[in-house]
Amino acid sequence: MRSVIIIGGGISGLAAAWELRGHAHVTVLESAPQVGGQMRSAYVGGVAVDVGAESLTALRPEAIGLAREVGLGMALRDPARAGTVVWSDGALRTFPARHVMGIPVDPAALAGSGLLSDDGVDRLCQEEALPAHTVEGDVPVGEYLTRRIGREAVDRLVAPLVGARDGSSADRLSLRAALPRVAAVADHGGSVIGALRSVRGATPSQGALAQGLDGGLSRLPRAVSEASGALVLTRTRARELQRTPFGRWRVVAATGDGPLVMEADAVICALPAQAAAALLRPHAPAAETELESIRHAGTAVVTLGFSRAFMPKGGPQGNGYVVPQVEGWATREVTYLSNKWQHLAAAEPGLFLLRISLGHMEEEQRLAVPDRHLVRQAVMELRQAAGTLGEPVASQVTRWESALPQYDVGHKERVTRIRSAVRALPGVDVCGAAYEGVDVAACVATGRAAARRVLAEAA
Ligand SMILES: Cc1cc2nc3c(=O)[nH]c(=O)nc-3n(C[C@H](O)[C@H](O)[C@H](O)COP(=O)(O)OP(=O)(O)OC[C@H]3O[C@@H](n4cnc5c(N)ncnc54)[C@H](O)[C@@H]3O)c2cc1C
Incomplete structure (x- = not known):
């Protein structure tokens, strides 16, 4: 049986580990204290809420399918149905058309x-x-x-x-x-309009377009990690990738207890582009250059809890709204979590939870303020759109710096060049949000595909 080291314990790396179960001895190296990467929960007002990804698309099968495979099928939840709402020209306005x-x-x-x-x-x-x-x-x-x-x-x-x-x-x-x-x-x-008329996503009557998980999406990476049977080493940051004289791969990692050196037949880098670039630099300079050229944007998520006792009757309606950049706000999107997800409303009925995603493109300097300023700005803009909800009784700021890979013009060709440069390294593969899609389903697909390639190469 082959051995594989997966570097990066986000959903892409863990999906690779799941795909490799029973075929290889797998070790996952994760620099953070927990697995999951951008699928993370935090307690806000005593309720576990997602502060990164919060829904799994139902327009493709990979993420929801994986949740079912690892035993989370019963925890999948549909969001409340609601139209798309845009803050536009001083009012919240609902899209009247599909x-x-x-x-x-x-x-x-x-x-x-x-x-x-x-x-x-x-x-x-x-x-x-x-x-x-x-x-x-x-x-x-x-x-x-x-x-x-x-x-x-x-x-x-x-x-x-x-x-x-x-x-x-x-x-x-x-x-x-x-x-x-x-x-x-x-x-x-x-x-374009004529062609899109027949698309499923434009038809609201065909079931939920996304699903969440009771207890938070961070349950998914945890469940995949456990079910995969892989050895998962958290607080372990890969620093160097070396080729051994026997054609294997050596990973030098930093841990709280000093350096760790491991060898394996194959290595999968399930990492953000810059981190993958740093490890591949000595072996595939062409891949490194291309990976380095993928821009990443940052965002901040402010999660707030309001006491329903001080809110106007019923509270805000719908699942939230988006804000066009031309409106000049820091807010990009507001999600009324307690309206969208019945399980969150039921967890703490007296609390109204919502989250505000801040930071439009190329405006990241607006996020470079202390957390309390960010919360104040978010609440001020929220009040303009949603009216007075009282003062928040709980708040949580999560900063995602350089987290969102930007698929600039030419991205697909760039990924093709990266993949061809990596293919020249026997036993090395890459997967993650930087390649064929940023949503969790796309990440699961890249992770599983990387695992299959590594196995096929060894066969
Ligand atoms: C705020 C936010 C909201 C989102 N909302 C949604 C949503 O609702 N639905 C959806 O489908 N998608 C959403 N996404 C996108 C989706 O969550 C991510 O694209 C996906 O989780 C990325 O998974 P990944 O495994 O590729 O990368 P990551 O989750 O970034 O995982 C990479 C891991 O590698 C680790 N690492 C980095 N360097 C090293 C190293 N040298 N050694 C060891 N480990 C290392 C990191 O700590 C991290 O855990 C959202 C993203 C953000 C930031």
Whole structure:
């Protein structure tokens, strides 16, 4: 049986460990005190809430499937149904039409919604009659869609949803990597709105589009870690990767008790791009350069608890809202956790929990203030949109510095170059959020695929 070292105990690395169970002796090295990476919970007002990822997409099977495989099927929970709400021009406004990432499939329904000016709606309504516009190669989402649906619709409808999902700016985000369905339209040049009308994500009647976990999503990495049977060493930071004279790989790691040196037949780097670059530098300089060029953005999540006793009757409605960058706020997205997730409301009925994601693209300097200023800013903007909820009785600030990989134009080709440079290293593979998708499902898919490649190579 082969031995494999997986560096990085986030969901990508743990999915790889799960895939390798029964096929190899697996050791996972994780620098933090616990596994899970960006799937982390914290106690706010005595309730365990997700302060990183908080929902698993149901539009692809990998994350929810893995939860079921490791015995968490019974803990999966549907969110409450609610429309998409945008803070726009001084009010919260609900999307009146079905949409895919902010592109409405019935643009005329936006008339009078306040989401766009009359000119903006007119421009949107013209999209299906516009001449064909094909795209060769890759372009930013914002550039392509501005030509199709107009700048105002991009700024006020698409950009806030892209920002909420990927933490990215529509003006730099790769069309091909981020919106493959729209990119397919761009290939033949037809109407985007016409093509998206038939997409499942635009149809609200077909079941929840995402699911959460009772007890928090951080249960998933913990459960995968335990079920995989891997030896998991936390507080262990890989510092160096060395090739041994016998064609194996040696990992030199730092632990609280001094250095640790381990050898294995194969190594999977399940790491953020910069961390992977540092380890691969001596062996695959081409991969290192490409990995280094992947930008990462930071964000902060402020989780607040309000006493329902001091809130207007019923409290805020819906699951929350997104805020377009053009509004000039620090807030990117607000999620009313206690409305969205019934299990959170039931855990502490007197408490109303919500979370505010702060920091639009290229505005990270706004986050460089002490936690109490961040909370004050978040609460001030919340009051403008949601009215007075009283003073928070619990708060938690979680900073995610350089956490969100940015899929800039050309990302797919960059990943192809990275993969071909890594393929030249026998027994080494890479996986994680930097490659084929940032959501948990995509991370699970890359982790399992890396494990399968390592096994296939050894066969
Ligand atoms: C605030 C926030 C909200 C999000 N919301 C959602 C959501 O709702 N739904 C969704 O699907 N996705 C969401 N995401 C994205 C998703 O959570 C991440 O893309 C995914 O969890 C990344 O997993 P990963 O294993 O690739 O990386 P990580 O989770 O970053 O794991 C990498 C691990 O490697 C460790 N490490 C780093 N360097 C070393 C080293 N040298 N040696 C050993 N270990 C090392 C780190 O400590 C970390 O634990 C969100 C992300 C953030 C930040």
